[in-house]
Amino acid sequence: MSRRHLVLVPALVLALHGMVGQMLWLVGIAVPAWVLLLNGCIVASGMALWSRGQEPLDTARVSRPLIIACSSLVAGIVAWSAWTSWVTPDRSWDGLVSWSLRAQALGSPADLSGAFFSQPEIFAHSRAYPLLQPLVLASLDDLVGRQLARLFFPVLFLSIFFLILDTARRRCGTWNWSLLLATAFAVTPGYLDVGAGAIDSGYADLLLAYAVALGAAGLLREDSRLLFLSCLLLPWIKPEGLIYATLISGILAFGIQRRSLRAAAGGLGLSLFLWLPLRARLSFSPETLLYFVGPFFALLLLLAHELLIRYRSRRARGMAIAMLVVMLLAASLLGRTWLLHSDDPLLREFVAHIDEVGERFFSLPTVLLGFGRALLEVKSVGLVFLLLVPSFFILRGHRDRGGQQLGCFLGISFVLLLLAILFSPERNLSHELKSRLSRLLLQIVPAAWIFITQIPVLIRRDSPRDELVRS
Amino acid sequence: MSRFVDSKPADLMLPGRIWVKFFVVLLCGQLIVGLFRVPRTLNKKLAEIGEFQQLGRHAFSFRGQASASGAIVERLVGSTREDSLIYWEGDWKGDLELAAALLFPRLLVRFDPNVPGRSSTSGRPFARLPDPAGVDRLVVIQGRGKSLGLRWK
Numbered sequence: 001m002s003r004r005h006l007v008l009v010p011a012l013v014l015a016l017h018g019m020v021g022q023m024l025w026l027v028g029i030a031v032p033a034w035v036l037l038l039n040g041c042i043v044a045s046g047m048a049l050w051s052r053g054q055e056p057l058d059t060a061r062v063s064r065p066l067i068i069a070c071s072s073l074v075a076g077i078v079a080w081s082a083w084t085s086w087v088t089p090d091r092s093w094d095g096l097v098s099w100s101l102r103a104q105a106l107g108s109p110a111d112l113s114g115a116f117f118s119q120p121e122i123f124a125h126s127r128a129y130p131l132l133q134p135l136v137l138a139s140l141d142d143l144v145g146r147q148l149a150r151l152f153f154p155v156l157f158l159s160i161f162f163l164i165l166d167t168a169r170r171r172c173g174t175w176n177w178s179l180l181l182a183t184a185f186a187v188t189p190g191y192l193d194v195g196a197g198a199i200d201s202g203y204a205d206l207l208l209a210y211a212v213a214l215g216a217a218g219l220l221r222e223d224s225r226l227l228f229l230s231c232l233l234l235p236w237i238k239p240e241g242l243i244y245a246t247l248i249s250g251i252l253a254f255g256i257q258r259r260s261l262r263a264a265a266g267g268l269g270l271s272l273f274l275w276l277p278l279r280a281r282l283s284f285s286p287e288t289l290l291y292f293v294g295p296f297f298a299l300l301l302l303l304a305h306e307l308l309i310r311y312r313s314r315r316a317r318g319m320a321i322a323m324l325v326v327m328l329l330a331a332s333l334l335g336r337t338w339l340l341h342s343d344d345p346l347l348r349e350f351v352a353h354i355d356e357v358g359e360r361f362f363s364l365p366t367v368l369l370g371f372g373r374a375l376l377e378v379k380s381v382g383l384v385f386l387l388l389v390p391s392f393f394i395l396r397g398h399r400d401r402g403g404q405q406l407g408c409f410l411g412i413s414f415v416l417l418l419l420a421i422l423f424s425p426e427r428n429l430s431h432e433l434k435s436r437l438s439r440l441l442l443q444i445v446p447a448a449w450i451f452i453t454q455i456p457v458l459i460r461r462d463s464p465r466d467e468l469v470r471s
Numbered sequence: 472m473s474r475f476v477d478s479k480p481a482d483l484m485l486p487g488r489i490w491v492k493f494f495v496v497l498l499c500g501q502l503i504v505g506l507f508r509v510p511r512t513l514n515k516k517l518a519e520i521g522e523f524q525q526l527g528r529h530a531f532s533f534r535g536q537a538s539a540s541g542a543i544v545e546r547l548v549g550s551t552r553e554d555s556l557i558y559w560e561g562d563w564k565g566d567l568e569l570a571a572a573l574l575f576p577r578l579l580v581r582f583d584p585n586v587p588g589r590s591s592t593s594g595r596p597f598a599r600l601p602d603p604a605g606v607d608r609l610v611v612i613q614g615r616g617k618s619l620g621l622r623w624k
Contacts, residue, residue, distance in 0.1 A: 077509070084516050088523045093569070096532065101572040115578055115595070123559060123571050123579035184498060187505020192512040194519045379508060383501040390494035394487065459491050 005051045007166045010159040011214055011229045012043045014207075017139070018132045018236045021110065022274040030111035031135065033142030062175035070183040074161060077186055078154050085150040085200035092195055095202025098126040103137035103149075110138040112282070120284050128282040130275065132236035133204045153206060157199045160210050160446045161186050167217045168453040177456035185449040190380040190442045197380075197439035208237045208244075209443045215248045215264075216447035219409055220402040220454070224263035227252070231267030235275050240443075243416060245271065250324075251408050253305040254317065255401065261305050269298030360422055363429055367422050370433030380438040384448045391455050403454050410451055413444050532569050540566045540619040543612070544573050551577060551598040558582040558597060558611040558624065567614030582611050582624070 016039040021031045090096040105116035105124075115122050140149035164185050168178035191199050191206075199206060211233040218226030231248055234241035245268045252261040272294025280287035308320060375385040388410070395403060417440050426432050523531045529548070533541040547557065553576050559567060560582040571579050577598065600610040602623040613620035 073506075080513065084520065087520055089528065091519060091523055091531070097568040097572045101575055104575055121580050122556075123563065123567075123581065125563060125568060125571075180498070180502070184501045184505065187502065187509060189505065189508040189512060192509060192516075194512070194515050378504055382504055383497050387494065387497045387501065390490040390497065393490040394494060455494060459494070 005047045007159075007163050008225065008229075009043055009047055010155070010210075011226075011233065012047075013040050014132065014136065015229055015232050016043060017136060018233065019270075019274065021135045022131070022236070022278055025112050025278055026274065028113070030109040030113070031139065032109040033139040036136070036139035037143065062179070066176055066179055070179045074158075074183060074186045077192065078158050081154040081157060081192070081199040082151055085153050086147050089146070089150075090202040092198070092201040092203065094196065098129060099133055099204055100137065100202050102126070102129070102131065103134040103141065106131075106134055106138040108138065108142040110135055110142075112278075117282060128279050130204075130236045130238060130241065131278070132233065133207050150200070150202070153199050153202070156206050156210055157186075157191065160206075160213050163210075163213050163217055164446060164449050164453070167220065167450050168456075170221065171453040172456040174456070178453075181449060181453055181456070184382075185384075185446060188382045188384065188442075188445055189378070190382075190438060190445070193380070196435065197442040203439070204238050205439055205443050208234070208241055209446050211237055211241065212244050212443055213446035213450060215244065216406055216409065216450040218260070218264075219248065219251065219405040220450055222257055222260055222402050222405075224260050227260055228263040228267040231264045232271045235268070235271045240420075240440075242272075244413070247409060247412055247416070249301050251405050251412075253301050254308060254320075255405060256309065257401070258305070258309075261302065265298040265301040268301075269294040272297060364422065366429060367418065367433065370430070371418050371421065371437065374433065374437045374441060377438055381441050381445055384445055384452070385441075387452055388448060391452055394455055394458055398458065400454065403451070406447070406451050410444065410448060413447070417441065417444075529573055532573060533566065540570070543619045543621055544570050546600070547574060547577070547598065547610075547612070550600060552596065553577060554595050555598040556580045556595045558609065559614060560611055560622075561614035561620075562616050563614055565614060565616040566619045567612070570612060570614075570619055579612070 013036075017036050020035055020039060024031050024035075090100045102116075102124075105114060106112070107114060112118065116124055117127060136152060137149050140152055143149075161182050165178050165182035168181045169175065172178050172181070190197050195201060196203055197205050211230050214226050215230030215234070217223065218228075218230055227248065231245040234245035234248075245264075249261065249264040249268050252264050255261070273291060274294075276290040276293050277287040280290050304320060308317060375381070392407075395407075417437070420440065421429070421432050421437055424432050424436070426436075522534070526534065529545045530541040533544070551557065555577050557574065557577055557579050558581075559579045561567070567579075578595070580597075597609050599607050600621070600623070602608050608623040611622045611624055613622055
């Protein structure tokens, strides 16, 4: 099997299992654990057939000491994380109270008809949260037991490592640089530390980071398969996944690659088609109309793209952005009354808090300072965000469409994370900046490493400026 | 080659090499920082796992919180049926969230003083515990932010 396909396998298994699982739930059928096994077999055999005769893994031109050093280090990190995941049940707050609890509540076979999900009087504060991770954990729990099921997390981390390695190999052209970059990601302290965001914390942030990384690689490589998988998976993982998927599709709508946009919008449309009605059912709200929201949203994106292609002037783009902002504002104002009566306490609290938004602007300097500090927090995110500074200057004047799209994605993600902290329902801002922000930043660390993979090829040519002079 | 043709002439004046050097230094820095931090994180994690194994699941989850919360959950786990329902009241944020997870498969149902007390629902009995006077009564778990309490009904 070629390297390219190895990278796709985990994403395809997750996508297929999520799709089959949610379809079965929508028609009122429980999801037996063997469905995961079946999905794994389908993906593996499909990949084996597809990759027959294609380029195999090529490790001929790699420095042997480097490969030994990097692979032993990464193998050690993964083995250590596997042990710390396996040795005890969840030790972190959200891992226990939300993600692992819902995996247990799904039971065997994974079912939404149990009292926990179907009776509103039962206490379940994150009942209507996305269910992909709980579904996978519940299926694995049934197949191999609860402790071994937690090995899902180190496998996920390894998948991110291979995704970065593969993207770097395509961009850098050499295994040495690719290994160095992927290993530099693997030693990011936040993933290995204790608490929120760590590999073994049980939070869905690692799965979200994987799906965001798929989207980032898709943007950089203009790979429609990766974009489809990313936008399909993101809304099923965490509520903020929907925002990332919309951002990816939105950026592509402003580009000229119709194929990439179709893939991203198709993934997002299909994802919402399955998830929104299920979410409404879990919130005890009417679900019928919600089947149409996903496909309608996808069509809207394609239409916006066509209009932007036709009217390519700066003014038309400005008007499109203004219309988008107005639509979002109108939707949040109109939807507020409805959301205030939601059965989801977290959502209710967030919407009720919208009135205080004006007051929160006074906290902007504190939040900006805390945000800057978190970006440079070496013991959590390492030096990755600092590395973006020279990367930006090295890439300046170098017009690569994929790189520009990914740069745009990272830039807007920073702004969105800043806003998420600024308008968070949590009143204690310093707590938000200290504990929540570093976890949120870990979601986009792999995407930042994927952005950095553009640099080595320029360094190897001494510098783009020298190349230009020589040419 | 063609990718650089787009470069603006002004780029010729940029201190590209400085940024390249800065990039290489930072990348080495990331690897060094990571390598130095790995043993520290391993020690922290070993200490955490040791604490978990020493304190047990309930006490570990409530560490840093009111110590009574762990004891209340432990008592409920030890003396109620797994399929029972437990009444709760007060603030759901905080220790009550942890309690709900640790008490599973027991489920929590909001206590409503206006609704007449039930002894079971959907075939699941409501949890009963002996009150301080030793009388077996329906128990209500109280969420008080960073602590838990018990009340009898």
